[in-house]
Amino acid sequence: MSLALTRRRAATALMTAALLVPLAACGGESDSDSKKNADAGSTAKASASGAPAADLTVLAAASLTDVFKTAGAAYEKANPGTKVKFSFAGSQELAAQVKQGAPADALVTADTKTMDGLRGDTGSPEIIAKNRLVIATGEGNPDGIEGLRDLADSKLKVVLAAPEVPVGRYSKQVLDAQKIVVKPVSQEPNVRAVLSKVELGEADAGIVYKTDAATATDKVDAVEIPDAQNAIADYPAATLKTSEHADAAAAFVSWLSGPEAQKILQDAGFQKP
Structure with a gap:
């Protein structure tokens, strides 16, 4: 092999090596670097909302059963890494759970009276929504119920919530104000139980919240109660002092008053706070 050929091959090899060095420096990252960057992106996404x-x-x-399921899903989507589990019951039952030390992070009741009775157990409550009463009847309103006074008819099977339940207390309030005496065939532990009795045909009518009747339009009719005879229910929300996730609980309660949650609530028929 000639000396000239040998020198040309050596020069070519040097040039190739020189070109490969910067390419290697700019090349793909290692598995370790890739994982670090992925973790950083995940952390940024999780903390984007600040919660x-x-x-x-x-x-x-x-x-709140139906609307909060929708709200909870929306909150989880906006806050990656957070899961929201709801426990639904009559407000008086929830208050008893809080007093007994049930592990929970936040509380939302259907009246201020129940929440006020838990001042030592909660943070400062904030009204997140309002509601109103209607008379739920069987589909098509077969008994022709037109208003509160019709509920006094002894031929009707009327069901109400128990007086210690917020909706039961509101019902008593509006009936007493009109001097109407109703003898219910049963008194239920929460508004959903009242609605269920009417849905199943076990009662001819019952007083429920407007939003509850709206969840069963294929099974019940809603007879409006005039404003002058109606009662407005306030829904306060508060954190619980026993929560192990105080900051996260406060963020959720605050979110309930924000535009996204308010739209969900009002689309379901709840009134503005």
């Missing part, structure tokens, strides 16, 4: 990630348990009034 700490946590598994939250929220005690909520039975009348």
